[in-house]
Amino acid sequence: ERTSIPFVHNAKSHGKRGMTLEEDLNETNQYYLDRGKAVIHKKPTPVQIVNVDYPKRSAAVIKEAYFKQASTTDYNGVYKGFYVDFEAKETRNETSFPLKNFHPHQINHMDQVVTHQGLAFVIIRFSLTEEIFLLPFKQLKLYWDRMEQGGRKSITKDEIQSDGFALKLGLQPKIDYLKIVDHILPV
Amino acid sequence: ERTSIPFVHNAKSHGKRGMTLEEDLNETNQYYLDRGKAVIHKKPTPVQIVNVDYPKRSAAVIKEAYFKQASTTDYNGVYKGFYVDFEAKETRNETSFPLKNFHPHQINHMDQVVTHQGLAFVIIRFSLTEEIFLLPFKQLKLYWDRMEQGGRKSITKDEIQSDGFALKLGLQPKIDYLKIVDHILPV
Numbered sequence: 001e002r003t004s005i006p007f008v009h010n011a012k013s014h015g016k017r018g019m020t021l022e023e024d025l026n027e028t029n030q031y032y033l034d035r036g037k038a039v040i041h042k043k044p045t046p047v048q049i050v051n052v053d054y055p056k057r058s059a060a061v062i063k064e065a066y067f068k069q070a071s072t073t074d075y076n077g078v079y080k081g082f083y084v085d086f087e088a089k090e091t092r093n094e095t096s097f098p099l100k101n102f103h104p105h106q107i108n109h110m111d112q113v114v115t116h117q118g119l120a121f122v123i124i125r126f127s128l129t130e131e132i133f134l135l136p137f138k139q140l141k142l143y144w145d146r147m148e149q150g151g152r153k154s155i156t157k158d159e160i161q162s163d164g165f166a167l168k169l170g171l172q173p174k175i176d177y178l179k180i181v182d183h184i185l186p187v
Numbered sequence: 188e189r190t191s192i193p194f195v196h197n198a199k200s201h202g203k204r205g206m207t208l209e210e211d212l213n214e215t216n217q218y219y220l221d222r223g224k225a226v227i228h229k230k231p232t233p234v235q236i237v238n239v240d241y242p243k244r245s246a247a248v249i250k251e252a253y254f255k256q257a258s259t260t261d262y263n264g265v266y267k268g269f270y271v272d273f274e275a276k277e278t279r280n281e282t283s284f285p286l287k288n289f290h291p292h293q294i295n296h297m298d299q300v301v302t303h304q305g306l307a308f309v310i311i312r313f314s315l316t317e318e319i320f321l322l323p324f325k326q327l328k329l330y331w332d333r334m335e336q337g338g339r340k341s342i343t344k345d346e347i348q349s350d351g352f353a354l355k356l357g358l359q360p361k362i363d364y365l366k367i368v369d370h371i372l373p374v
């Protein structure tokens with residue numbers, strides 16, 4: 001399934017207003033990896049490669065390719081023996097998070113992860129106010145189901161604040177989400 | 188880090204001599220997913236995107252991109268609450284598997300996975316004889332270390348046969364590696 005939505009951030013367009021959520025999370029994961037806290041990586045952007053050029057004495061050049069719809073989430077890995085899986089999303093909305101930011105594939109994937117006793121959650125950033133929240137998938141699923149049953153197509157920030165966990169932006173690590181994960185680990 | 192080694196299989200070149208190991212494993216993982224046995228996916232091929240064209244009314248076209256060295260392995264996911272991580276490799280050698288098929292990054296990654304109580308292993312296919320083996324990372328590491336200490340740069344098939352587990356090619360699923368994983372799960 002090809003998609004017209006490119007998942008690649010343009011470094012220039014974000015440069016002036018600070019790092020993207022993805023960049024902050026990548027730095028955080030590198031920090032966790034370096035300190036031996038967890039092994040969590042961003043998955044590569046899925047691309048359908050159509051045409052590749054093999055010039056002599058230099059690297060192969062992909063000449064034609066298309067962005068594909070991801071069938072899973074952005075990040076996964078292992079923490080304290082637990083399988084961890086999450087999706088990161090930013091919005092410029094101020095009072096709610098539109099659920100159309102999630103693809104049904106991703107919801108389905110996180111649902112399967114939880115069924116297999118993995119940990120699934122989303123990290124949501126309200127970019128205008130720089131607020132970041134971790135929302136466990138179980139809660140997200142309730143709002144997704146509400147939408148499917150004809151209810152509102154977004155989660156209000158109030159709902160996220162009460163069902164999720166606020167994440168403060170730090171220096172090292174940037175977004176210490178494992179501190180929250182410790183609270184939601186099964187006992 | 189750009190690499191000149193394209194990870195993309197040419198469908199035509201493999202068509203006549205059957206499916207590649209990767210195709211068989213992808214089918215197997217789809218089978219596991221459909222039956223609710225496990226959630227294990229192949230990671231997309233990592234690509235460094237340099238230039239994208241956005242034609243009106245149609246999908247964005249990647250016009251210039253390069254293959255990047257993967258920092259992890261091919262496959263990961265969750266099975267019975269365990270984090271599962273593995274790399275798949277084929278060789279046309281008949282009596283041994285050359286260790287140069289693994290990138291040091293991958294060995295390092297699997298080492299970290301095991302440290303964090305994940306399950307790591309490799310699936311090796313001798314393509315000329317269609318023999319497939321699962322070799323737990325712990326064993327692979329011993330042979331990797333032997334090489335680093337000046338020993339042989341490959342694992343003999345005898346060694347793989349005695350340290351690993353043979354996998355028979357089936358119909359549904361194609362390569363039932365979780366049957367072996369059940370034996371190596373920590374208790």
Ligand SMILES: [Mg+2]
Pocket residue numbers: 074087088089
């Ligand atoms: Mg995302």
Ligand SMILES: [Mg+2]
Pocket residue numbers: 261274275276
């Ligand atoms: Mg491979």
